[in-house]
Structures are given as C-alpha cells and as structure tokens.
Amino acid sequence: MPSDISAVLLPSTGPQTRWTQGLDTFGTLAGKAAARSCARSRGVAMPQMMPGMFFRIMDIPDLPFIRLHGFNGGFAPGESSVAPPAAVASTPSPAQQQCAQEGMRAGRELKDVYAPLQSQWWTRTASLRRDPRVEAAYRHFGECLSDHGVQAKDENAFFALADQRMQSGDTAGAQHLGDVYATCMAPVEAVREPLRKKLKDQFRTVHAAELKRLSTTLPAKIHELEKRYGIEISFPTP
Template sequence: MRRPTRLPRRSAGTITALLGAVLLLGPTACSGPAPGAAAPTAAGTGSAAPVPPTPVTRTMPPDISAMLLPSTGADTRWSQGLDTFSTLTGNAAVRACARARGTAEPVTPPAMFFRVMDIPDLPFIQAHGFSGGFAPGESATGSAGAPGPPNAEQKQCWEESKKTVQELKDLYAPLQSQWFSQMASLRHTPDVQAAYQRFNSCLAEHGVRAKDEDALFAQVDQLTQDGDTAATTHLGEVYTTCMAPVEAVREPVRAKQREDFRAAHAAQIAALSTSLPQKIHEFEQRYGLQIAFPTP
C-alpha cells in the first residue's frame, strides 16, 4: 500500500493506550495482522477503568479541505475521522472476505482516533485527556474473531482489504502528507523554538519533571500503562496550559500557510471535493459503515 511520505506525529499517550490493550491478548503470529483489542485497561495492572466512548458527529464538514489540511486542533478532528474511517473500512473488508470464503473472521485492530502532535487539539485534551478514544462500535472488546495465526484464506483476505483501503488512501494521502510535512517543519522556526523554550519552563513551574514535550509524553506513556488516570489527567491540564502560548505563535502561521497551500493545489482540492465524499459514501454503503468525527 502506498503511504504518505511522512506521517504526522501522533500523541504518544494514545498509541500506548492502544498497545496496552493489544498486549492483553497475548502473543500472535509475527507475520499476521495486528491483533484485536481487549478492554482498554492498563497493560501492567489491568486495573484501569475502561475508556469511555468518544463523542462523535456523523456530519461531514461543509468544506472538504478541513479533512485534508487541518490548521487548528479542532480541524484535526475532521482528519482523524477520515483516517479512522480507512481503518474501519479495512476491518470491514477483511471480515466480509472471510465470511464469503467461509472461514473464521480474523481479529482486527481497533479503529481509534489518533491526534496530531504538531497541531494539538487543546480543548479536546482539556476535556478528555490524552487518549483519542475508540471509534463508534469499536469500544470495549474490539472485533470478534478467532485468535492465533491467520490461515491461508485469512491472509488472502488481509491482502484484499489492503487494496480496498488503498482505493481511499490514494485519493487524499499524497496531498495530505505534503501538508503535514509542512506543518511539522514549523517546529524548527525561530519563533516556535522560542515558544517551546517557554513551554519547557512552564512544565517546571507546574512541578512536572520533564525537560520537554517528548519527555512529557514519555511520562504519559508510563502513567497510562500504570493505569494512573488521575496523574495523566493532571498532565493533560498542565500540557494545555503550557502549550497555549506555543499555539498562539503557530496558529496564525498555519492559517496563512493553508491559504497559500490551497491556492497552490486548488485543482486537486476541487477534484477531491467530489471524489472523496463519493468514495466514502461508496464504502459506507458497501460495508454498512458511517464515518464519524470526534467532538469535544
């Protein structure tokens, strides 16, 4: 499958939460697909409370570029929904294939909303913490299926499902990847680097023993695995407070860059305004899905 040339930086906490859930299932074949998720409890103790359902909206954005070129944290909810829909489509495709072949449905990875670190959604973090949460219908147990290494027919179904997801990804991923790469490069500009120095000082002022953002997320990783939701909630509050000045510097720059990017890629975006919703609707009808976008 062709992938974007550069993926956006994801929130470490959401990735850890997913991996912790996956680990609870035990080992699977290295050559097989990612295993399905058990209830999202702490990997180390199994004592954390289940992650509550993520609130969503089913309404597509009026401007398709919001899904492709997010410039604010709130905008990234649209791109999260689009990325998650591709996972749901792949899961649905492999299960449909297995049923058609008369074999057991393989366990599929849970579709989750992964936030973009270079465009942080501060209101969402303030309300829900660092976990992006499961997509609707993917909550506690993930997808039912037979554990263990996939058989030959299941492997073929996985290959077919990749082709299906490719149909969707090929429409928007190359353009979106260019945009995310441009957004990531802002981190290295002098104004943003200066703002990050203030961010690091802010962490210390709030008693957080982390030298920078990466170290903060390392703490979030560990606390998530330990099931310490009170501590991760506190870190989320500190993070939003300290990151707000950084975003105050970046948001105007991102807004201007999006105007320029849209002008430079106007023909592609115009074409996607028709082709992308059509493809989404096609897969919704084929697999009984409905795209969803996280809301605060």
C-alpha cells in the first residue's frame, strides 16, 4: 500500500488504478472467504460466487498495461475462471443463500469505509468527458481506429468488439485491439491526464480531513480482514 492513500482512492493516472483495482478485488476476496467459512460451518457446498478479478476503469485507462496484456485484467492470486465442482449447483439451498449473503456483507464492510468518498471522485473524473478539450481529442479516436483497420465508430463500439474477441477465445485478436486502443487513446489521455491531476489537487484540498481519517481507518480495516480470513491484498502488475 502506498503511503499516500489518495493514490489508492483517487487515481488520476492509469498505473495508479492498479492500486484501486486491488482494493476493490480484495473486497471480493473477503466476501468469498466469509461465504466459504459460513459454508464450512454449516456443512454445505460453497455457494457460487464471482472470482476475484481485476477490472479496468474505463475513464482512467491504464494504457501501458493494456498495451502489454490487452483488456484482460487477470485474476487475483489463487483465483481462476473455473469454479470448483462443489460450487456448481442449479439451485442454491437456503443455507447456501445465507452464506452468500454473509459474503456480500463482508465485502460491503470494506467498501463502506471508502466508497462514499471515492464515488464522488468517479463523478468528477467522468465529468471530464464533457470538457471541450477532451471532446476535441476524442474526435480523432475513431479516425485512428479506422487507420489501424478497426471498424468501430466510438469507444463503446470498440469495447463491444474487444469483448466479442475475448469471449470467442481470439487471444491474438484481443491483444491486437489492446495495442490499437493504447495507441489511439494516447492523445486523449495526453489531454485528460493533466486535467485529472488538477481536479485531484482540488479534491484533496476540499476533502483533506476525510482523506487523513481514511489513511488510518482503511489500512486498519484491510489488515483486520486479512487476519480474520487468512487472505492478502494484491494488485495487478505489468
């Protein structure tokens, strides 16, 4: 964990979002661990739950990571896309449903510590899409995609194509799209990143007291959950 908690909660660059992704994924791992402990104590199979995965943050793209790995953020250590046989069940029992709910509560226990402040930051970063300077930079994004042989009229269409490639198992095709995206998005980020840094400076000033409090309470909650469930926080690496 960085000493400056704002790098985790208020990312302004793509690489900083790796801290944020790790924090969010840790909540998923804590929830799964709580559900697993509940299922073990009740003598039932582990309820089916989403694996701990690192998800991209669309408004703050990690271009170096995307260029290397495409859009697959990957799984947290010990996690995979294949659910264990015991987790596969057509209809969960009442006990399994209760354990799944217990898992969701454990995940929210962490999220509730930082989400109220962070959600305000996401609103601020999303607002940059309406900035005339960013809009002007985005106008060349579709042209760049076309120059690289990618037929997508905008970013949403591009991601739909990328998701289609990944779901079909076209690893090479998805990786190529990641490289094209990093190239075409670089001019947009060249405009947007300084604006985010300016927003962050303002945001940190306004919320200085809350950030100071979270610099103590958030690491404490993470360590508490690590000890309680025997898990560790982790972050995606390039």
